[in-house]
Every structure is written in C-alpha cells, then in structure tokens.
Amino acid sequence: MNRVGKGLTLAVLWLLLLTMPYWMAAVGGYTELATRVLVLGLAAMSLNFLLGFTGVLSFGHAAYFGLGAYGAGLTLKYLAPSTPLAILVGVAVGTLAAMVIGALIVKLRGIYFAMVTIAFGQVFYFIAFRWSSVTGGDDGLTGWHRLPLNIGFTQIDILGHDKAYYYLVLLIFAVATGVMALLLRSPFGRTLLAIRENERRARFLGIPIERHIWIAFVVSCFFASLAGTLYALLSNFTDPRALHWTLSGNFVIMAVLGGMRSFWGPLVGAAIFVVLQDYVSSQTQNWMFFIGVFFMLVVLFFPRGVLGLIRGKRA
Amino acid sequence: MTEVVLFNAFNGLIVGAFYALMALGLSLIINLTSVINFAHGGFLALGAYIAYMLIPHIGFWGALLVAPVLTALLGLVVERVLIRHCYGRDPLYSLLLTFGLAYVFEDSTRYIWGAQSLPFQVPKWLMTPLSTDFFFLTGYRLFMVLLVAVAVIGLFLVLNRTRLGMRIRAGTLDLEMVSVLGVNVRILRNLNFGLGIYLAGLAGVLAAGLLGLQPTIGDSLIMPSFVAIIIGGIGSLTGTLLGGLLIGVVSGLTTVFVPSASEAIIYVMMALVLLVRPRGLLGQEGMKL
Numbered sequence: 280m281n282r283v284g285k286g287l288t289l290a291v292l293w294l295l296l297l298t299m300p301y302w303m304a305a306v307g308g309y310t311e312l313a314t315r316v317l318v319l320g321l322a323a324m325s326l327n328f329l330l331g332f333t334g335v336l337s338f339g340h341a342a343y344f345g346l347g348a349y350g351a352g353l354t355l356k357y358l359a360p361s362t363p364l365a366i367l368v369g370v371a372v373g374t375l376a377a378m379v380i381g382a383l384i385v386k387l388r389g390i391y392f393a394m395v396t397i398a399f400g401q402v403f404y405f406i407a408f409r410w411s412s413v414t415g416g417d418d419g420l421t422g423w424h425r426l427p428l429n430i431g432f433t434q435i436d437i438l439g440h441d442k443a444y445y446y447l448v449l450l451i452f453a454v455a456t457g458v459m460a461l462l463l464r465s466p467f468g469r470t471l472l473a474i475r476e477n478e479r480r481a482r483f484l485g486i487p488i489e490r491h492i493w494i495a496f497v498v499s500c501f502f503a504s505l506a507g508t509l510y511a512l513l514s515n516f517t518d519p520r521a522l523h524w525t526l527s528g529n530f531v532i533m534a535v536l537g538g539m540r541s542f543w544g545p546l547v548g549a550a551i552f553v554v555l556q557d558y559v560s561s562q563t564q565n566w567m568f569f570i571g572v573f574f575m576l577v578v579l580f581f582p583r584g585v586l587g588l589i590r591g592k593r594a
Numbered sequence: 595m596t597e598v599v600l601f602n603a604f605n606g607l608i609v610g611a612f613y614a615l616m617a618l619g620l621s622l623i624i625n626l627t628s629v630i631n632f633a634h635g636g637f638l639a640l641g642a643y644i645a646y647m648l649i650p651h652i653g654f655w656g657a658l659l660v661a662p663v664l665t666a667l668l669g670l671v672v673e674r675v676l677i678r679h680c681y682g683r684d685p686l687y688s689l690l691l692t693f694g695l696a697y698v699f700e701d702s703t704r705y706i707w708g709a710q711s712l713p714f715q716v717p718k719w720l721m722t723p724l725s726t727d728f729f730f731l732t733g734y735r736l737f738m739v740l741l742v743a744v745a746v747i748g749l750f751l752v753l754n755r756t757r758l759g760m761r762i763r764a765g766t767l768d769l770e771m772v773s774v775l776g777v778n779v780r781i782l783r784n785l786n787f788g789l790g791i792y793l794a795g796l797a798g799v800l801a802a803g804l805l806g807l808q809p810t811i812g813d814s815l816i817m818p819s820f821v822a823i824i825i826g827g828i829g830s831l832t833g834t835l836l837g838g839l840l841i842g843v844v845s846g847l848t849t850v851f852v853p854s855a856s857e858a859i860i861y862v863m864m865a866l867v868l869l870v871r872p873r874g875l876l877g878q879e880g881m882k883l
Contacts, residue, residue, distance in 0.1 A: 390685045394820050405858040528693045568701035574694025578687050
C-alpha cells in the first residue's frame with residue numbers, strides 16, 4: 280500500500296473511533312459496547328505484539344489482563360479513591376508478574392510456551408477464586424466504582440457520563456497504540472521481526488534472543504494489564520473469569536480473526552468478536568455453540584484474518 | 595492424623611490416575627501431531643454421557659466397554675473432518691480449532707442433556723465401603739485405580755508390542771521418515787487420535803461414577819493434564835504418567851494442610867520443575883515443538 284493510501288486508511292480509522300459512540304446506536308450498539316471494543320481491541324493488539332510480530336504464542340494473556348483488573352479494583356476498594364492510581368497499580372501488578380514469569384519461561388518455544396503460559400494464568404485464577412475474603416471469590420469484586428477525574432482546574436465526570444469514559448479510554452488507547460507502533464518501528468521492533476522470521480539466523484547474528492523475547496513479553500503484558508484496568512473500570516466490577524484461560528483464547532481468536540501479521544488487525548477482530556458475541560448472546564442461550572463454530576470457521580477458512588484477506592486480494 | 599494423610603494421599607492418587615489417563619491421551623496426540631487438543635475435556639464429557647445413555651440398556655459394565663469405543667469412533671470422524679486441516683500448520687491453528695470445538699461440545703451436551711448434574715449409577719456392591727477401620731475406602735475408588743493401571747499397561751503394550759504402536763512411536767521421533775518408509779501417515783494420525791480419545795472416553799465413564807454428570811466434567815481435568823505433561827516432559831509418555839500421579843498426590847496432601855491451595859499447588863510445582871529442568875522430568879533434551 281502506498282503512503283497516501285495508508286494515511287487515508289488511518290484517518291478513516293481514527294475518524295470512526297472518534298465518532299463511535301454516536302454511530303454505534305445506529306447499528307444496534309451502545310456506548311458501553313463501543314468502549315468494550317476499544318478495551319478488548321487493546322488487549323488483542325497487545326497479544327499480537329508478541330504473537331504477530333515476535334512469533335511467540337502466549338495463551339495466557341488473560342492472566343495479566345485480569346491482574347490489571349483486580350489491581351485496579353482492589354486499589355479503589357481498599358487503598359485510595361483515585362482512578363489514575365487504580366490504573367497505575369493495576370498496570371504495575373500485571374507488569375511485575377510478567378517480568379517474573381517471563382524470566383521463567385523465556386527459554387520455551389511454540390506449544391510448550393503456550394501451555395506454560397496457560398498454566399501460570401491458572402495460578403492467578405485460583406488465587407482470585409479461592410481468596411474470597413479479599414477478592415470476593417466466584418461472585419467477583421464488587422462495592423467500588425471508578426471516580427471522576429481531577430485535573431487541577433476542573434473535574435471530568437467519567438462515572439456518570441459513559442461517553443466521557445469512552446473518550447478517556449480512547450485517549451489511553453491512542454497513546455498505547457502509538458507507543459506500540461513506535462516500538463515496532465524502532466531497531467528493537469525490527470529485531471523482533473528478525474526473531475519471528477528466523478530465530479536461528481538471528482541467534483547467529485549475535486542477537487540475545489532470550490532477552491528480546493523477555494522484553495517483548497513484558498511490554499505485551501504491560502499493555503494487556505492496562506487494558507485489564509480499563510475493563511474493570513468500565514463495568515465497575517471484575518471476577519475470576521477475567522483471569523481464565525478461555526478469555527486468553529478469545530484474545531488469540533480476535534488477533535487471528537483480524538489478521539495477526541497486521542498492526543490494526545486485532546482491533547478489527549475484537550470489534551467483530553465483541554459485536555457478534557453481544558448479538559448472539561442476546562438471541563440465544565447457546566451462544567457458546569455459535570462462537571465455537573465461528574472459531575472453527577475462522578481457522579478453516581480465514582487463517583490470515585480479515586485484513587490479511589483484503590491485503591491478499593490487493594497484492 | 596496418619597489416617598487423614600493416608601486417606602488424602604490415596605484420594606490424590608485416584609485423582610492423579612484421572613489426570614494421567616487424560617494426559618496420556620493428550621500426550622499421544624501432541625507427540626505425533628503437535629496438536630494440543632483443547633476439546634479433550636469435551637470428549638471426556640461425551641464419553642460419560644454416552645455411558646449414561648447406555649447403562650439402562652446394557653448395564654454399567656457394558657457401558658464401560660462400549661462408551662469409550664463409541665467416543666473413539668467419534669474422535670476418528672472429528673480428526674478426519676476437522677483436525678487434519680491443521681497438520682503442518684502453525685500449532686496456533688490447531689489450538690484455536692480445538693478451542694472452538696470445546697465450546698461446541700460443552701454447549702451441545704448442555705443443550706441435549708441439560709446443565710444440571712445427573713445421577714450416574716455404578717453397581718451397588720462397588721459403592722460399599724471396603725474398610726472403615728483404617729480409612730474410608732469404597733470399592734469403586736480402588737476399582738478405578740486398578741482399571742487405570744490396566745488401561746495404562748494396555749496402552750504401553752499396544753505401543754511396544756503391536757505394529758501400530760511401534761509406528762506411532764517411530765512417527766513421534768520422525769514422522770517424515772516413517773512416511774518415506776511406506777507407512778500411511780494419514781491413517782496413522784487418525785488411529786493415534788482415536789486411541790487418545792478412547793482414553794478420554796474411558797476417563798469420562800470413570801469420572802462420572804465419582805463426580806456425577808455435568809457438561810463441565812472435563813473442564814477441571816484439562817488444565818492439570820497439561821501440567822502433568824509439562825512436568826513429565828513433552829515426548830515422554832512415562833513422564834506424563836508420572837507427572838499425573840505426582841500432581842494428584844501432591845494436591846491431595848495439600849488438601850490436608852492448606853486446603854485453599856490444593857488447586858494452585860500443581861502450577862507452583864510446575865514452575866519449580868521448569869526452573870530446575872526446563873524440559874520436564876523425563877523429557878528428552880532438545881525436544882521442541
């Protein structure tokens with residue numbers, strides 16, 4: 280795609296995102312659903328930083344997403360009534376966990392890596408599930424809510440106005456994706472691509488593979504936990520399902536559905552997934568069946584994702 | 595105290611035997627085809643429900659014989675229709691395909707048989723306690739351990755003594771070479787998958803007798819089975835068996851001392867094993883998938 284075309288696509292994308300709360304209702308959605316698209320889109324994009332650009336499959340990203348969610352919720356419930364602090368704590372908790380676990384598993388590859396990431400995610404799931412005096416157990420963490428933002432001269436009511444919260448999330452989303460894009464363009468990002476394309480050759484070139492994969496994993500989990508905090512603040516609630524491996528699977532399918540070799544693909548995948556799930560679950564109790572069939576169809580017929588398909592036709 | 599510890603250790607051994615039975619099936623499939631079968635728990639549930647349907651007609655023993663075979667036949671079909679599209683591709687795709695399949699299985703069983711727990715009749719004489727002096731033990735529990743032992747010995751005999759088993763083992767080491775030597779790899783993968791699913795079905799029938807029947811019966815077993823495989827080392831079936839029994843006993847003993855940690859402990863154990871031995875207890879060096 281040429282430069283102008285790329286710029287135009289980006290402009291359209293951001294225009295769509297900026298106006299989403301206003302046209303969402305016209306296509307049968309609502310503002311909260313729009314926010315969910317952004318949040319899960321960020322989570323899927325963070326996963327794709329690792330999957331699509333480093334070539335490492337984590338099947339346990341819900342762990343960091345959920346740690347972010349619990350970090351934010353517990354901060355608001357027990358620590359201090361501040362939304363920014365909640366986000367900071369949530370991200371810090373998720374990132375710290377990723378640093379430790381990443382160091383443990385960085386030598387593993389492929390299926391092995393995927394299996395171990397799932398298994399570690401389960402540790403956090405069971406902690407949240409069993410430690411009910413603090414986390415509320417299976418019923419989830421309730422009794423708190425996000426608070427209006429204080430920015431010196433004025434207050435922004437992100438609690439009462441869901442559109443205001445949408446725009447806060449959009450702002451954070453924009454900064455996060457900007458940072459991700461910059462990282463991928465940097466020499467570090469190019470090195471990740473080199474590792475994805477041919478790990479052995481990259482190793483011969485003297486690239487410290489393990490360290491790069493570790494950093495990529497931590498960066499990826501940083502953004503996943505950021506998405507998790509925003510998700511908890513969106514519904515003023517979180518429960519162990521935010522940590523469960525089935526959610527990790529959903530992130531992966533979003534990335535694959537949208538196109539894992541493309542930067543914006545996972546956002547497109549998340550949008551399709553979120554809207555579809557919302558629609559199917561309002562129509563039938565057996566939404567799991569249809570989502571499952573949908574998964575299989577994607578794998579069998581759209582392995583390169585929606586954006587991959589569009590690109591393939593153009594090329 | 596001794597009684598409690600012994601009881602929980604034995605209970606853990608039973609649970610571990612389940613993990614092992616399920617993990618062996620998963621392991622067989624992973625070793626030959628690099629497919630992580632997320633739907634394994636779904637197949638397990640299906641085996642249990644098929645047995646539930648059969649029991650009124652052919653009794654528990656008949657169901658125990660027939661239900662796993664029917665489940666395996668279904669596995670053969672699923673492999674032919676769906677799984678085979680994933681061979682030779684990024685393992686990601688098989689992961690997602692079977693993940694979707696697991697959703698479909700769970701919802702289908704819920705739709706057909708209902709979400710509530712169903713009673714599952716095992717013969718009365720198996721349910722009478724064998725011993726209440728030393729510690730409480732029903733015949734069913736003892737029988738389960740014995741049956742798992744028989745199944746495992748049978749599996750190892752099949753793999754070591756039959757032509758099919760030897761081909762599977764050879765294929766695990768080098769599938770391409772096996773294919774060049776004139777073995778029909780298509781059929782080999784198919785039968786291997788069926789064998790794995792047979793074990794899942796068998797585990798399902800046994801588990802239903804212990805836990806009762808519900809659509810999520812396989813869910814609580816699938817993650818520990820992965821852990822068993824990782825701890826034992828990918829590529830080694832003996833390792834998988836060992837890993838399964840080990841995490842069962844450890845989590846059983848944890849129940850005595852720190853009940854709330856009994857589920858998480860196996861993951862902690864996995865982390866420790868990986869720290870010391872990244873390839874698992876009995877995994878071969880350089881085995882990368």
